[in-house]
Amino acid sequence: MFRALVVEDQTLMRLALMNEVQASFEKCVVLGAETLNIAAVELQNSHFDLVVIDPGLPGFDPTSQGDRVAVVDRIIEASPSAIHIVVTGSDNRCEADGFRQIGAAAYLGKTGLAPGVFSDVLDDISTKGFSLRLSRAVMTKPDYRFSVLTPREHEAIDMMAHRAPGVKRKEIFSLMADRLAIDAGSAEKYYKQARAKLMRQGHTLPQGL
Amino acid sequence: MFRALVVEDQTLMRLALMNEVQASFEKCVVLGAETLNIAAVELQNSHFDLVVIDPGLPGFDPTSQGDRVAVVDRIIEASPSAIHIVVTGSDNRCEADGFRQIGAAAYLGKTGLAPGVFSDVLDDISTKGFSLRLSRAVMTKPDYRFSVLTPREHEAIDMMAHRAPGVKRKEIFSLMADRLAIDAGSAEKYYKQARAKLMRQGHTLPQGL
């Protein structure tokens, strides 16, 4: 059984990271620790294959580089056989190098760390040994979330909303079919159903229909 | 149709906040903006009932109090009729007062901002006019996430794991029944099923069984 630990004080972020880890491993257990103390207890009591760390924890000065390194270093030493991934909101290349030298396998900025990126990071680690993803804002349009749509319908709407100009809808349906491992006809169906729901409720549709 | 906008650069946090907003309103649309520019465009084009803002956005100095106030102020002026909620990782009472004075209805620290808290915050706003929740780490045990368990089974395990000493399981089942609006027998069933699944897979059970 694959075991992972996420050390992050912000609850919503911790739960989201736990979700990402879980999505990357079919069968697994993921623990979440709000403080370094809780993490230390768990690291002492059991073995972990993967540890995700945000160095900005309660009780430490987030602006002190020494404190940040101390947190990560202590965790790495307490779980030498695990893969260690550092996730931070205030990321920079210099700090990334520092954490790499003390044994981290990845350094990720929170901005741009989207659902699914985690799997790519794990791929990077197993092929290149290290993964670096610095923060940068890349969105040009907003995200949408409609409470009337099912997850599948939402994916259809999202992908269509981000369609590049000149691309045919049929091509998006094929892309969607690939990504979700379903039939292109089904993808088309979800899109049409989603669109119909939004129209019925009098919504302003996102750009690109 | 209730319309909300979440302005936050960290993708996972933005999506989580959008989820929280959605969970608080049965029928609604929630938009997410990674940058102030995207937010400004949307605020200009349509009306919003609720805006959630993290003042630490790309392009601004997160340590500059002036920048943080400028971000929030600009958004409040662009949507004077909306409810404005400020969410930040580096929260303090002083900043809370400042944002309150320029019209924010709530000031929330990210640590301790857990699923469900948002509804309480909205209650605070409608009854007292303002909600203040500063960050503080309160957990003493880790979160668990088992990929084999369904959501209901997970809730059963979670609540049982946080059982106070001396409390009977039966009481937890009643509590769970109240919270989820189900039968106490069903709650008991979920707990037993969850426990059996974990035992079958040879898991180390969380404290408290």
Added chain:
DNA sequence: AAAAATAGGGATGGGACCATCCCTTTTTTG
């Protein structure tokens, strides 16, 4: 004009999860 793309539906079976009710045996508690 012919071909392709798009919009808009209806119907179907399967699977996962929810919620309930029922049962027996073992352990703990008063």
Added chain:
DNA sequence: CAAAAAAGGGATGGTCCCATCCCTATTTTT
């Protein structure tokens, strides 16, 4: 000891979503 609590399971109906296949107009492209 007697009663309550707890462990451990079987069976059922309902709902929602997934995925597929089918159909017909209308619009756009070539």
